[in-house]
Amino acid sequence: MTDTSASDRPVQGPVLHDEMPEFEAAWATPPGWRILSSVSHRVVGQRFIVTGLVFFLIAGFLALLVRTQLIVPNNTFLDAETYNQVFTMHGTLMMFLFAIPILEGFAVYLLPLMLGARDLIFPRMGAFGYWCYLFGGIIVLSSFLFDAAPDGGWFMYTPLSTSQYTPGLSADFWLIGITFAEIASVTAAVEIIAAVLCTRAPGMSLTRMPIFAWYMLVTAFMIAIGFPPLIIGSILLEIERVAGLPFFDVTAGGDPLLWQHLFWLFGHPEVYIIFLPAAGMVATMLPTFVGKPLFGYGFAVAAVVTMGFISFGLWAHHMFATGLPTISLTLFSAASTMVAIPTGVQIFSFIFTLAQGRPRLTVPMLFILGFLFIFVIGGLTGVMLASVPFNWQAHDSYFVVAHLHYVLIGGMVFPLVGAFYYWSPHFTGRMMSERLGRWAFWLMFTGFHITFFLMHLTGLRGMPRRVATYPEGLGWDRLNLLSTLGSYILAAGVLVFVWDFLRHRMSGPLAPRDPWGAGTLEWLYPPIAPGHNFHAIPRVHSREPLWDQPELLREHAHLAEGVLRGASHGMRETVGCHPVTGEPLQIVRLPKPTWVPLWAAATIAVAAVATLASAYVIAGAALVAMLVCFALWAWEPSQTGETVDTGPEGVLPVNVADRLGHTHIATIGTLLVLAALYGSLLFSVLYLWNVHPDFTTIAGLADPLWAAVAGGLALVLIASSKVAAHKGPRLGLDVPVLLSAVATGAGLFVAMLQIDPRDTAVAATLWVMAGFVGVMLFVMAFWSLFLAVRKLFGQVAPHHRVPDLNRGSFGLATGVMVLIAVVVLLAPHIEGLS
Template sequence: MTDTPFDPTPVPPPRNDAYDVAPKGEPDKDFEEIWATPPGARVLSSVSHRVVGKRFLITGFIFFLIAGVLALLVRLQLIVPENTFLDSETYNQVFTMHGTIMMFLFAIPMLEGFAVYLIPLMIGARDLVFPRLGAFGYYCYLFGGIIVLSSFIFDAAPAGGWFMYVPLSTSQYTEGLSADFWLIGITLAEIASVTAAVEIIAAILCSRAPGMSLTKMPILMWYLLVTAFMIAIGFPPLIIGSILLEAERLLGLPFFDISVGGDPLLWQHLFWLFGHPEVYIIFLPAAGMVATMLPVFVGKPLFGYGFAVAAVVTMGFLSFGLWAHHMFATGLPVMSLSLFSAASTMVAVPTGVQIFCFIATLSLARPRLTVPMLFILGFLFIFVLGGLTGVMLAAVPFNLQAHDSYFVVAHLHYVLIGGFVFPMFAALYYWVPHFTGRMMSDTLGKWAFWLMFGGFNLAFFMMHLTGLRGMPRRIATYPEGIGWDRLNMLSTIGAFILAAGVAVFIWDFFRHQRKGRAAGRDPWGAATLEWLYPTNAPGYNFRAIPEIRSREPLWDQPELTQGDPAQIDGALRAYPDHRRETIGSDPVSGAPIQILRLPHPTWMPLVSAFGLAVLFAATLASLYWLSAIGALVALAGLTGWVWEPSDSGVTRDIGIRDGLRLPVNAVSRSSHLHVGTVGTILILFALYASLLFAGLYLWNVKPNFAEATQRPAQTFALLSFGLAVVMFALSWMAGRTALLQGPRALGLVANVLLALTVLGLGLCLFLALLPVDPYSTAFAAVGWAIGAFVGALLAVTLYWSLFNALRKLVGAVRPGQGLPDLLLGSFGKATATMAAMTALAYLVAGSPQ
């Protein structure tokens, strides 16, 4: 069956009810008040994408500076042989924290900051579709980073490398809390990444300006969309791996204990299932920013738009097929080595297509050598060199020789610094006028570029040579007279020159806020919508949302650039309901299909994130009573977050064109809330698949331990499967009732029956696992982990169904407001599917061998 089509001419509900109150007073003043940022301390409750995006960028840059100082300490230690500047343990902590901060607390959050800030501006929206989710993600990231950095205060900084390999990071070899700070802090910070993925997917697909089809999107939106899907699939393996390792350290569950069927290589597989796609997760948004800026300074559209999009999508797929690129020296079978080597080489093809598109764009006209353009050229030079050494490392024989040497360190930094840091500085110089309304100095910018470019190449090119001369990575000192002395000294000098370039940028940034010239409207002559208004644009982005007919609207639609931008004709100029609103679009065509009513500022994201931070930090300190309080605070915050009158079920004329009527927050599978729910389900399936991968891996490499594991109770496993089928049917019924706008009583019955079924299913899964001792083998521990994960999803479904039922009982839901049940239906079907798969797995595990 298909969704019921929306009738464009229904009779609207009365306009004088509690949900739709027309404002009084001066129209423009009222409109500005609707979108105003809360003053004073209340700014912490702001959910504006501009505010949240700036927070991500500022916090990420601060972490970048901290990591940079740690890198300089590493280089000071290695400047001369047999140096005693740092002892071995401190050195291990310093390089571990340097890598951890750069990879987890700087690179990904910075790209999230750019995405959160730029997406609404570039696609013609007034804000992100889930503003509160963005604010919640930022606070999770901030608290997670604080937990990681606080390890220095407690003299418990992690020292096992930014990849935290086991068994080194197990409690047997790393006592105390150092590894726990890493595992718990990074897991909390990663919540921000997966929430950002949902936010980006839903915003790009569901809130574009009228007429902006997928083929008319700015190229950066394609890069961010593919990156968001990669985050949704790639980050869950690390989250699962971190939880399993912390459970082993905290509870003694033997996931990686070789004596009872565990395997240390399981951690490497889970880590690199995240770690290698992360390289492209970092690179792709940076390349997207280059693809956005490059045409501006050339004065021509991007060459090969379609080829670039195809290359990005291809890279997104290929990046998940080469995680063992980092495991060539671990004893993998020869066939596996060949396949992963081929995949590692193949990924160079879509990368090369993008680079050729950039070079071809440069050939269209003579570029203006502005400061952002210099950083773009630096990116092209450095990243291509890093790609060449990447192809070298894809060859297994060479990789075995260069593995864990400084050649790999050099390659990593050429790819990541060249592929992200240089585009990031180009983007900062390019979009800083949006943040401050002023232009940074051209002269100081060129000094910053040449210092950074020269210092980087001096520092890291020499590391190729030290690596080829046999210098291993992660050593605190080295003997004199073996050919590494001068090369290390040059690398250290280059690192300080690079740091001097960063210092010039910081000086220029603070100086330009007082002395920089005013930027004005579209100071670079750009073609994308974020420059439609002057750089001190109002918080609502667009007074009226224009119709888009081109990929370069500011170049091809003169009506947008002539006259006062506040007078541009477009959608939602009227705001009779006195609410924050933007246009909701069809995910493919960009045609308007609904009005998205956006939430107002609230403290609930901060409260929810704070509760989670207390939960994680108290677990780290073994204060479990405080962990319970933190969980309750988080639950209360999330409940207050969503306990508001629903805005669906309203229809009105919004003046896009004569006679057009659109629903508010449409009850449809194309709505932003449903797309966001599907994105969340994708993340949950990736988490579940990571646990299944762990079980299948141990079953394959440790078959004797798998056979020796106690069997689940088959009777209860069979009952679980049956109840999962019933749960799927009830979830489907709840969703269909919502789509067809069925009676509220029918939805209430579906909610109650679903809650009862979930209770029974959870109990049967528990009884099926009861005969299995989770401490007996690693295979048994993974079985319990899968059951615990499904149990957590069942608990969410139970809470959600009771929540919806309670709202119906107290009259907080009006006729036609079926979105909560539609979303619950999709979530329930996904949970039922995972529960059925788990029950089948228990049936197979419990059958006679």
């Protein structure tokens, strides 16, 4: 055995060049600059984490500029315009480019290790998501270079963000860049759903799954449903800015509150999307330092699942001051109060875990305690703000700023820093400093409270948010001074942490195997294992396999008993499992390093930049190039039907054509995202129709005959795609699917021609709805053409049913969307008849 690793890393993980050369070659990370083509979850996860940290530091610097401006009354450190840009970019970077991506980075890195998989299930999708995130973030940040930084707040409220009140490109940078970056979140969500459900170690049923995986599974579903409303809102607003369609224009039956509904339908669940992964980290780290399993695993699962649902019923509590009917306010107030119950269940679960033993007060543990203290205070002020009368008083005041920072910094940043200290051996093979860590904690903890606790008082004394300065003598001077000084202390704590993170990479003590005595599977190997995770995947019998199966740590990790030892035929493989029981179901073949994800993301980046520059021909060409990239991505020989001898678990088939197979589950996950996008559009149509009835009569009616024809063709589409899925890959079956998709789109287009999208907001939204369905039909047609070409070129054997199976489900969903669109278009005719 040769113990070695990359030259800049500690010599630790077992690399079996002599014993298993084929395995090591299959999983090797490309050297030099070719590492950019790596799709390994370890590489991609670290990219997410490091990039997120950079955005955090930039956003933190902007926060310091804000606090410096407010240190004294009538300050002129920043002018009002710059101040608006700075606080807008602070919020935007923190919420979109730091909080969610960095947590996804941890999930991408840790989940396969915890679940007993050799990589994430769709490595190329993870890499593609990262590049979209990076390019989107660069686009948003580059607005500073063009003196066009967004200045309308991180929420981009209309009508302020429309071209009438925000001319120039600043809002476009935000809308295009953030929507682009959100592709990363959505792709990561689909990937995490499929990975958690389909690639767990043998024996790891849902009840034995690490609690972090439960948190991430629920979070991924929340992202899949929560992000689409904002994506739709951003698309509508960008179309209004570029093409003048009146979605938010009150003179044409539009409504600025529609933007707020769409934004907060995303924005409030997002708070929980940020909180839950961090709470999952706490639930993972805490038992390690207490030395006991998490108290009330079942309570925590119930709380996480119910919180995932209930958090979608709170969005309008950000709109209490917008004039919604009082009865609606009370509904959202009730739901906002109710969410405290599952949150409280989780907190008590943590507290009872603490009470089970004598916790070791390590640095991660300090940050966990800091999280509990701060987040509980933030939760309590959250319950206060859920009360409508109090909310009206505190609305848009510094009390709200204090509350949200208690929830987000307490609920996310503190656990995150604790997580860095806990899992850093995985990234560097070394331990971060306990001494510097304690300095970082106490500086951050003290600075945080000085900064934000006082803001409660500033807010209660009436200071509004988002003001560039304030006159003296209103009782805000001293509080602002102290808050600013506190922010400097907080920043010093962050700098100590960052310094420790950079420093320990070179000089931290080497981390031993399982340095904290944890029970979860990611610590089975010594830190810095080579590019792969498991030479053989062990069968697990409990949630803490390293505690309950001592044989796993008794000898070298690479000698542990398990399935799939080695790499047959030099391919990357992992075990695919039954989503519920965790029993092995199939072998999943994973891709090797490839440049395609980078090229695909780059084409979208070109399209985004070209749109910003109004170079629409280039944007169109880039989108065509994107389709070529996706075709190259999917152009690979099908391996369904092959088998692999896994050892203890016997012979398993490769990439099974089954509804429980990983690609089908990913298809369902993707359809969930698409359904949420479509649902957001339907909500928009119904909202405008309901709120501005006078304008719906002007909107014009779709041609009923052609709409009915489109509906009939949609039924043909559903039937043909289902027949193709059932009968298996035959070239003749692709043709009806292709033709019915094209014909349905044509029918729908003709039906829409009688509606002028420039007339009213409802008409414009109906066109976007039809356009969305058109894109779905285009995907069906492109997919069918692609499959047909593959069959022509002999890439598909008769038993390779997976693509047809997946297209069958996609076709069903597309057909149903067409039928819903037809009902919406025909409804006014039926209403007129009645």
